[in-house]
Amino acid sequence: MTRPTRRTVLGLAAAAVAGAAGLRPEVAAASSPGASHGWATATLARMTLEEKVGQLFVTYAYGATADTADQRNVTAYGVATPAEVVAKYKLGGVIYFAWTDSVANPPQIAALSNGLQRAALAVGTKVRVPLLISTDQEHGVVFRVGPPATQFPGAMALGAGRSVADARAAAAIAGAELRAVGVNQDYAPVADVNVNPLNPVIGVRSFSSDPNLVARLTAAQVIGMEADGRIAATAKHFPGHGDTATDSHTGIPTIDHTREEWERIDAPPFRAAIKAGIDSIMTAHIVVPSLDPSGDPATLSKPIMTGILREQLGYDGLVVTDSLGMAGVRQKYGDAEVPVLALEAGVDQLLMPPRMDIAYDAVLAAVRSGRISEKRLNQSVYRVLRLKHRNGIVARPMVDVAAVSSVVGIPAHYATNQRISDRTTTLVKNAASLLPLASGPRKILVTGYGVATTQTLANRLAARGATTTVRQTGATPTDAAITAAVAAAQSHDLTVVLTMKAWDTLVTDKQAKQQKLVKELLATGRPVVVVAVRDPYDIAYFPEAATYLATYSYADVSMESLAKVLYGEIAPAGKLPVDIPAAGDPSKILYAFGHGLTW
Structure with a gap:
């Protein structure tokens, strides 16, 4: 049992848990392992087969409130409102996205959560089971709220x-803010080790290419989210999505690691997450022949899900699939077979099946026919119920909408975020000793990626006395935009150009336009600072750049940290968490893991 182990290690008595989480002591006491087992077992015994099957599914519904009628719900589910979607399938969970109109603002999210919980609690005649409400709040490039x-x-x-304390603090704040709006499960942290610089889907979503660093920070975020923030964390994507050049949203990646390489590279973060007491683990739609030679994606692989995750690693928590609508899991089997195979493999919850009626009916039929035994079904339902009780969702399913503003986005959280961000900016190259900038007026051109990002940075520089001009060119700049930016650079004292995955020419050659922009700016002979605001690998494609920094993020807080570094208000403290190889030659390392200049 991983959960009691984590609590023992942390030494959290019920009253201490209540204080850290803002829960009443009686709620924390009711969520003890023994109480959770008792409630889950008793509830399971009273559930109908249809209610049990419903607990296995997590999906989305369209609408800003539980009672919002939306034709998209009718098309997808045959009912109009989110509350009706929950009731029809007796859902175990829902997931929020911006495109489902679920996350307009914190009070709206909290009210929606309460409405959906009321719908879930009204489903059963003999049981009252609240929802797991989840979202992908990884931060950085993937966030929903x-x-x-x-x-x-x-x-x-x-x-x-490199700070374990910062990783925990960020996760604690993220957890507390999500909990305040009724989200009780975060599909984070990403435990993948990004050893492939050409990885199109993970990249900066990973902590590092170093398994030990990823393991330390993953464990810290698990503890921050669960022990401090009091929501369920989800380590993803098991057995490890860090060494692929294929996006599992659009294809089925194959990871060619040997078993020894998997043990050394991919396994450590998941082992660390389990040791830290991770509540849930998300599967990856990837093929790993050394772990299962069948060619099945890991999500559908019993040797991986049961043989390795359950038996070898000893994990008895909740396992949830990545979205079943992704191509990586749909290419080999039909939409009716995939959810059944996932359950047979050892998975507990099925996320976002592309056709809910087909998936629900297929699982129901598999249990009724005996293909999936009721004992096997009960194992997964028990894990779902146990998690809900342990995390206090059963005792307190609703949130206080009026209290949201006292938790979400408060000044103390913003200040902590800025302090953390200020320790991450990495100065990779400063060959011309251009940085730090001397004080005094200057004309600065800010160009490159991002309407909001370029303007935010320009505003931060203007606040420090610069006269700024913005020439935003986007991720795929046109020749006309490049020409305009280069012309503008001629009349400015300094150009700061922001790049965003300028390395990524695998899918389209349009990204090469970013490389062209940077090269033409450098060719002017005017001072140029190049900043990668996502993956740090971009410099491999314009190594002639004399001044290069990596922020790993285009968030506002990162642009403030960048401005501070440019002006010498703080020294750059970040160290590369990955190697930067030469373009086209991964064996040649331009800048090694741990590199970082300062002053």
């Missing part, structure tokens, strides 16, 4: 900062 919620710079920035 935007400002005023605190926006941290993300995993790889934390990897550059």
